[in-house]
Amino acid sequence: MKDDLNAFLEIFEDAKSYGEGPLSGKTIAIKDNMLFEGHKATAGSKILEGFVAPYDATVVKKLKEAGAIIVGRTNMDEFAMGSSTESSAYGVTKNPHDPERTPGGSSGGSAAAVAAGLVWGSLGSDTGGSIRQPAALCGIVGLKPTYGRVSRHGLIALGSSLDQIGPFAKTVSDAELIYNVIKGQDPMDSTTISEDTYSARKKFGKTIGVPRDFVEKEGISEEVKKNFEEAIAKFESLGYGIMDISLPSLAYALSAYYIILPAEASSNLARFDGVKYGIHKDGENSIDDYFKTRGEGFGEEVRRRIILGTYVLSSGYYDEYYGEAQKAKEAITAELRQAFRSVDLVLTPTTPSPAFKFGEKSSPLEMYLEDIFTVPANIAGCPAISLPSGFSGKLPLGIELTADLGREDNLFKAGKDFLNEN
Template sequence: MSNIQNIVDAVASGSSSAKAQVEEALKRANDKKDFNAILSLTNERALKRADEIDSRIKKGENAGRLAGVPFVAKDNFLTFGSPTTAASKILGNFEAPIQATAVEKLEAEGAICIGKANLDAFAHGGSTENSAYGPTKNAVDTARVAGGSSGGSAVAVALDIVPFTLGSDTGGSIRQPASFNGVVGVKPTYGTVSRFGVVAMASSTDVIGPITKNIADAELVMDVLAGKDDYDATTLPDFFKPQTEQVKKQKVGIVKELMSDGVEPEVLKITNDYIEKLRTAGHSVEEVSLPLAPMCLAMYYIIVPAEVSSNLARYDGIRYGVRAGAKDLGELYGKSRDQGFEPENKRRILIGSYVLSSGYYDAYYNQAARARTLLIQQFNGLFEKYDVLIGPVTPTVAFKLGENTDDPLKMYMTDVMTTPANLAGVPAISVPAGETAEGLPVGVQLIGQLKSDAALLALARSMEANNE
């Protein structure tokens, strides 16, 4: 059942109003402040938009498919009504002069952005602990991390502050926090949703997508978001259409490299239980191999820092953001960037500068780009025989706050199962599959071929019914 549709119907029928929806969402956000999921609220603008929508409905006008539905955008989406910080200090005071296309599309359908969600600064991280404004706490266990980098977005949905949020996924940043908090996270096919107005991290893998409580909501939001945008040359013509027909029997491949000894036993068990349910539902399931999966993290942590070092060159203290005091231009750049970036931002920029340096370029960057070709070939080979691939989202449940902060490499390991889909550009979703004896959520990951987003969601929706 769609939570979003319920709100739309209630607002349309007059049993609720956009204003009531926004006021309630703002109240919930304030009540749940201790989780630090939300960095800023757009109170004034959100209430004004709610009034506009209510008056359109009263006049009998069409107020859109999402009329009156409050949502929260990750704070790397440019939005009006409150600052866009990317959870960094250097953009600490940045008031966006434009809005992201994704936000504009949602607003055109009557949805109302009520605030901005916490993230690892510039989306660099897997726990939201790299935020300049403090970590977000896990929705289920406040001693644990929210995951990341879209940690605030996942927790805001898990806590029912809003029925959906926007996140970005460069190497798992939607799927991993969705798994850690027991909600649905969608990483669409590369190019499905416009990234115009979203703070760029790694342009060859960045995608944006929704986090929701259930699959029907994810389908509804994806349907609004998907499509070509003249402002983002990497967008594909709209191919996304929620599947209404019965899900056919699927051929499912269990990626054995993702089911390794390194995965916590309870995560493995919950994944296997989900696989068993797929079998019971009549789908054929067998083990398959993606031999390059164990190498993906190495590819990722060459290609992504390279792109990060280029994309973050624009934060120079000149055109926007915070400027450090300095006597000459060189010092201004150097100090603004040192003071404005978090340690993980600097690590990635320096690694990027290293792998792109003459002498290392071919051995690192181009080697990774060639390996990426081989990875895509291996995916293509599998998708000739299988409709869907399955594995865990992460090797562990949400870890304790502070557990991995001293060792950047250990933190990177949380991306080990999510990076393959980003490197290949294929869609992947994180679906709640169960919880451990301690009550911590575990998601499974479904991966499909390019543009199979709607089919993946339809399969997950059919299984959702089986899970209940």
């Protein structure tokens, strides 16, 4: 396999099929934050350089049981903090449609590998859009399942209340096939849910809500707005009802996310001290060891978010920042759940612009704004899918559908309709 994109950090020489099943003979790549026994897993970071997984993540075990051929681990933003792969310690991944532009992130390698035809499908993790955003920028399908629908056992954690593993594929049908393999309750992850957790089923009424007050903001490119209106028109031509809805609390989603996520990340990443695994740097004493190991092992963006997370959890600021962010999370969740009483799906663009050039987003805030349409689904725990919806020149664009908790079936139905797979 020739990888000119730096989509892979490692191609497994021992790749093989482990059995017969629904994925027999299908080549799959896994993001570098998922454990595959006997293989390296670095989460795109120097601090885990050389770390070898001692066991299989649950999703890896399920892929193997289904007959998939796991061919390698893909590049990612360090510890999944980023939207471009630019924070990876192992170089950027190039977008297959334009090598001077980003494939998105943090699961940029997984998206690029599928888009370039290097593999049939792949797995990514999505904390605030890290599957859907690169799927849109690479012109493929990316699914973030309902929180708890897929086990996180064996996933190197970023934000434990937000992280979810999901598939990339070229079609909705293929993404659904991978999802059906990896989903399910897992005794190794107490946050996983049973199949009947959201068993109260409302019949799919083919009604789509459009939150125009949220979509029509400054900073959204004209080509994205035009493509979005074309997507609405296509759904209407397919017999879907379009309803304008108001979701005012979504205006606070990005701010709340960038308080909750760093807080959880600062806690999760406290375990990386160079004592039991990963790199170790000697200092004058044990405290100095800790400072040097983490100072040299973590990249700039990771250090920034750890500092921010520690700050918002500190005793003098907890209520003012973290407490308020949790209130916003509750309001966003309640508002979306209320909306799903009237509509089956909520439609937005996936990203505010097409793929951008490396180095173009010079400030962290510019990069954070890439997540404006994707973070609400993570905050509320809802399933969401990005569908390829056209091009701006040679650059792909995507639309996002969000469904009520446990209603991945609605996403698959609408996605297949939109992409003419039925």
